[in-house]
Amino acid sequence: MAETAVAEKKKEGIGFGKKERRLLTDPLNENNPxxxxxxxxxxxxxxxxxxxxxxxxxxAVVFVCAFSSxxxxxxxxxxxxxxxxxxxxVIIAFLVTLVELTLKAFSFTVYKQLSVYIGLIITNCIxxxxxxxxxxxxxxxxxxxxxxxxxxxxxxxxxxxxxxRELFGKGTLFAGTPIALNIIGAGNDFLINTETNFLFGWYxxxxxxxxPAAAMFIIGILIWVQRAKFxxxxxxx
Amino acid sequence: MHTTKYTITFVLILSAVVALLLTGFREGTxxxxxxxxxxxxxxxxLKTIESELDGGKMVADLNAEEVNSIxxxxxxxxxxxxxxxxxxxxxxMAAGYKGGRAIDVEIAKEKKKPEMDRILPLxxxxxxxxxxxxxxxxxxxxxIIWGNIAVRSDKSTIVGxxxxxxxxxPGLGAEIKDNPKFPAAFAGKxxxxxxGMYKSITSRKGGAVDPMHDVDGLSGATVTADxxxxxxxxxxxxxxxxxxxx
Numbered sequence: 001m002a003e004t005a006v007a008e009k010k011k012e013g014i015g016f017g018k019k020e021r022r023l024l025t026d027p028l029n030e031n032n033p034x035x036x037x038x039x040x041x042x043x044x045x046x047x048x049x050x051x052x053x054x055x056x057x058x059x060a061v062v063f064v065c066a067f068s069s070x071x072x073x074x075x076x077x078x079x080x081x082x083x084x085x086x087x088x089x090v091i092i093a094f095l096v097t098l099v100e101l102t103l104k105a106f107s108f109t110v111y112k113q114l115s116v117y118i119g120l121i122i123t124n125c126i127x128x129x130x131x132x133x134x135x136x137x138x139x140x141x142x143x144x145x146x147x148x149x150x151x152x153x154x155x156x157x158x159x160x161x162x163x164x165r166e167l168f169g170k171g172t173l174f175a176g177t178p179i180a181l182n183i184i185g186a187g188n189d190f191l192i193n194t195e196t197n198f199l200f201g202w203y204x205x206x207x208x209x210x211x212p213a214a215a216m217f218i219i220g221i222l223i224w225v226q227r228a229k230f231x232x233x234x235x236x237x
Numbered sequence: 238m239h240t241t242k243y244t245i246t247f248v249l250i251l252s253a254v255v256a257l258l259l260t261g262f263r264e265g266t267x268x269x270x271x272x273x274x275x276x277x278x279x280x281x282x283l284k285t286i287e288s289e290l291d292g293g294k295m296v297a298d299l300n301a302e303e304v305n306s307i308x309x310x311x312x313x314x315x316x317x318x319x320x321x322x323x324x325x326x327x328x329x330m331a332a333g334y335k336g337g338r339a340i341d342v343e344i345a346k347e348k349k350k351p352e353m354d355r356i357l358p359l360x361x362x363x364x365x366x367x368x369x370x371x372x373x374x375x376x377x378x379x380x381i382i383w384g385n386i387a388v389r390s391d392k393s394t395i396v397g398x399x400x401x402x403x404x405x406x407p408g409l410g411a412e413i414k415d416n417p418k419f420p421a422a423f424a425g426k427x428x429x430x431x432x433g434m435y436k437s438i439t440s441r442k443g444g445a446v447d448p449m450h451d452v453d454g455l456s457g458a459t460v461t462a463d464x465x466x467x468x469x470x471x472x473x474x475x476x477x478x479x480x481x482x483x
Contacts, residue, residue: 080244087251094255098262105266108273116404 015141023145027153030230033126034157035223040126044158044219045212047117051174054162056103056110057117058155062148064095065127069135069147076136088131089122096121126154161218169209275340276301279308282340282360282370285387285397288424289364313361314339319353321478332356344374345381357475366390369480373472378460380404382413384420386473388428392480395438398423400465410461422452428473435477437470 033039047057068091072079079087100118103111111118121127130150135143166172173181208214227233239247283296283304290296290307299307308314316324316339326337334341339358347355360370367390374383380403387396398420400413413419423438427449430436436450440462445451454462 078247080239080247082239083244083248087248090251090255094259097259101259101263101266101270105269105273108270108277111273112277 020142020145023142024149024152027146027149028156029153029226030233032153032157032226033129033150034154034219035226036233037126037129039129040124040154041219043117043120043124044154044161045215046120047114048158048162048165048215049169049210049212050166051159051162053110053114053117054158055155056114057121058151058158060096060099060118061121061124061126061154062151063099064092064121065130065151065154066144066147067095068092068127069130069143070140072131072135073138073140073143079136084136085128085132088128092127092131093122126150157219157222160222161215164218165209165214168206169214171203171205272301276304278340279304281399281401282312282385283307284399284420285370285385286362286364286368287397289362289368289387289396291364308340311363313363315359315361316342317357317359317476317479319355319357319475319478321476321480321482323479324356329356342372344372344383348374348381355475359476359479362387368396369476371473371476373468375464375468375472377402377405377413377464378410378458379406382410382461382464382468384413384465384468386423386469388480393427393429395423395426395428397421402461405461406458409455410458412455412458413461413465419452419455426450426452435474437473438466439469440465 027033030036034041034044043057048054068088071091072088075087096118099121100111103114103118130146134146138146163173166175280296280299283290283299287294287296294303296304316329318324324332329337329342332342333346334343339360342356342358344358347357358372362368362370368387369390369392370385370387372383372385374381376382382400382402382405384398384400386398388394389396400420402411402414405411405413422445426438428435428437430450439447439451440454441451442454442459442462444453
């Protein structure tokens with residue numbers, strides 16, 4: 001007993017070895033929260049029509065995921081088992097409200113654009129899923145890394161979807177920011193005031209890409225590509 | 238296993254700590270948030286008179302100080318009651334708006350009052366000519382929609398308009414805000430017919446028919462477009478008593 005306690009003590013330090021690196025990199029590919037764990041699909045459909053809001057929401061999810069994992073892991077020995085879900089929800093809601101208040105104070109325009117979706121992070125199953133599956137059973141440092149990793153894995157997919165949806169739906173990239181680019185199509189009718197079009201003046205913006213359904217197709221294609229590349233992800237059952 | 242007493246105590250302490258932290262943070266950032274919201278609303282108003290601004294500036298390029306300076310130097314804020322009388326700051330504060338200016342009036346709150354008790358914000362821009370910016374509010378498909386309409390000194394020709402919404406569908410109803418072509422279509426339209434009859438603007442399904450009083454509707458967003466028509470006809474009428482006498 002004493003020996004195992006010592007061994008556990010050793011593992012609890014703030015190291016950054018191979019194991020810790022894997023916590024960060026695994027969710028980016030072979031354990032991706034969206035394409036492999038199939039968590040957080042709802043918000044991936046809702047927010048990804050433009051790159052910029054997707055980017056903000058990704059940053060917010062990384063923050064919420066990381067710190068809720070950290071807090072839950074710190075408290076894990078004290079959280080009464082019977083109400084652990086509610087305790088997790090309180091922690092998540094606390095962090096999300098912090099994000100919301102910060103946005104409201106420092107970037108009201110972004111807050112207006114995202115307000116509903118920021119609140120929806122509370123119900124984002126990635127956060128709760130990682131708390132329940134990882135943070136309740138691991139030490140704070142590992143949980144923190146796991147939170148960051150899963151937040152990044154979620155954000156990466158979000159940005160890929162948003163890239164295609166914005167490009168083909170509106171013909172732009174980064175619309176709504178100072179570096180907005182009008183890439184394809186003739187239209188300067190959406191959101192931004194760029195007059196120069198670089199490519200494919202004949203292209204007509206595809207309205208389907210603006211709709212959430214398009215995200216479903218893109219996620220489907222992403223899952224297909226990923227499983228074709230990494231056969232071990234394919235469910236044999 | 239934890240005892241019930243432990244569980245209850247734990248939850249109570251956690252809730253209290255979280256509530257305290259959040260309240261503190263909210264109080265601390267309240268003024269910043271309010272300033273941000275005010276700039277946001279001021280931009281929406283300036284957007285309607287973008288073509289009248291000095292030096293052909295775009296509202297999107299103005300920073301917060303420039304927005305405030307235009308408001309301080311060029312815009313006269315007035316608050317009217319439904320009879321068309323101008324209210325003083327004290328009367329506005331009595332109506333529940335601490336700042337007492339037109340920009341402090343929340344039209345969403347006014348919408349909940351009985352029609353005769355409402356107060357109306359009005360912004361008069363003193364540029365090359367006088368431009369009146371009015372605020373209207375109505376209902377879209379899911380939630381409220383609202384807008385600002387600027388008219389020239391003839392009180393009929395529209396200079397520009399801007400719209401916003403609380404929860405319309407992106408790509409459909411939300412186009413009243415996201416697609417600049419929709420508000421742009423209002424510029425040059427007339428509130429009154431040539432014989433002086435009040436007609437306002439209709440957002441017509443299937444495309445504009447009357448060149449002076451119609452704009453194209455939104456495909457796939459008939460309810461939102463009808464909501465725009467409704468608030469354009471009802472809301473601008475509220476300002477008639479004041480505009481007739483000034």
